[in-house]
């Protein structure tokens with residue numbers, strides 16, 4: 251693996267998208283990548299065409315050493331990116347060629363090496379306990395040793411912005427030492443993440459003008475401005491931007507790769523990724539969250555599942571006319587999609603758009619739409635919530651729709667409840683068992699069934715299945731895959747109501763239903779009944795069309 255610059259990317263070596271998920275991203279609390287995870291992350295990052303992938307710090311972390319060894323042995327074939335090893339310069343007073351950490355960088359066989367160097371006088375004197383002259387010599391010696399060995403070298407100037415504000419000559423001296431010794435890019439790091447966009451832009455522009463060096467940017471997110479700071483730096487002249495997937499990183503994180511590149515491409519018209527890659531961003535962001543074992547952030551800009559989800563009725567009414575009126579870009583550009591949420595904030599347009607999303611023909615259904623809006627608002631005021639329960643909403647809307655002949659098209663329930671009873675049995679041996687009996691009318695018969703379960707809802711579900719299965723064979727494929735309970739104390743003070751969301755699957759589709767009641771078992775029952783009614787409706791639609 252000898253590539254030292256990005257391949258097959260529109261801007262080639264003139265602009266660098268540099269990813270440090272595997273080094274700085276791994277510094278986030280809660281992330282621990284194995285070497286195998288790292289290889290998988292690198293492949294995904296390469297698939298979206300980032301120019302450089304910083305794999306870690308060989309010699310400092312055994313897993314990183316293993317990652318580079320496995321990459322060099324052929325386990326990592328990168329199509330676009332060049333692989334980078336990260337590490338520190340030689341120690342004060344040492345020789346670069348014999349410093350074990352510098353040797354480990356060389357041994358990693360990475361074609362590109364990023365060296366971190368302190369550029370703030372206070373850090374040099376207090377943390378490194380050395381002089382500015384020696385700090386510059388540490389940089390110069392290490393860069394020239396590594397470039398002499400045929401490696402491309404970038405220099406991460408740690409604490410640059412704070413250091414430049416405190417003592418600009420010292421900060422620039424460190425940069426000059428790197429460039430004069432052969433470093434290609436000096437990366438100005440906002441290590442403490444305390445900067446704001448205007449300040450970043452001013453300093454970057456000033457450094458570019460004063461030095462003429464190729465400048466990169468590395469922003470931490472401690473002011474929640476890492477993405478804005480990175481974009482501002484690029485606008486001010488930086489041609490190398492360091493980011494991490496989903497903004498993973500130490501403390502509050504780093505600049506989010508996906509937001510930074512999407513901003514550069516869609517707002518500044520800079521083709522920093524291969525053309526086809528942009529529409530892969532959402533998929534890759536979620537896949538990387540999976541490997542990091544972190545739930546994807548639904549509200550993440552561009553790639554979150556809620557990034558283009560519209561809840562307010564006024565928004566929906568304009569979106570009905572033209573989605574561009576409330577979307578800052580076409581969501582498909584980044585591989586995402588638009589959704590309309592139906593809640594108490596819905597208006598008629600929200601229901602019309604949701605109906606379209608659900609494949610319902612609402613032409614001539616103006617009254618049904620109005621009634622549905624009213625019902626949703628009334629129900630939500632009592633604790634129901636439809637935004638995550640499309641299946642219950644669809645049943646409600648269909649229930650309000652008229653047929654061409656006039657009468658309402660009621661969604662015929664697959665069974666009619668006579669009664670149910672649940673008892674809890676605390677046995678002498680301490681085992682607690684629930685037992686449920688259901689009495690239902692199904693297929694023209696009255697059926698009674700009893701079953702046990704480890705909780706009341708489990709027992710109820712088991713008894714209902716027992717009663718219905720002989721009459722509704724499709725039930726065998728329906729599984730309850732998620733069950734969420736929320737106690738809504740705010741609704742009635744001490745008289746709390748319970749909201750239950752049930753997610754079901756038949757192996758092909760997944761759907762969510764909701765039930766609300768003062769009693770948790772009844773709330774669960776209502777959600778369960780909607781789940782079966784929704785499946786029955788789909789079975790009926792399939793058999794009648």
Ligand SMILES: CC(=O)SCCNC(=O)CCNC(=O)[C@H](O)C(C)(C)COP(=O)(O)OP(=O)(O)OC[C@H]1O[C@@H](n2cnc3c(N)ncnc32)[C@H](O)[C@@H]1OP(=O)(O)O
Pocket residue numbers: 307309310311338339340341342366367368377378379408441
């Ligand atoms: C801003 C950033 O995020 S940079 C990336 C930081 N990442 C990490 O620290 C993760 C990996 N780190 C490690 O595994 C360990 O800290 C190691 C292997 C690098 C060093 O471990 P140790 O030798 O035990 O030293 P320790 O971590 O206590 O202190 C770091 C040493 O490096 C020195 N140092 C710090 N920055 C630099 C630098 N840019 N160049 C050279 N030396 C440096 C410190 O002065 C300190 O020296 P000292 O041991 O003489 O006091």
Ligand SMILES: CC(=O)C(=O)O
Pocket residue numbers: 274366406407408409439440441442468470
């Ligand atoms: C190099 C780096 O990670 C920083 O300065 O924040």
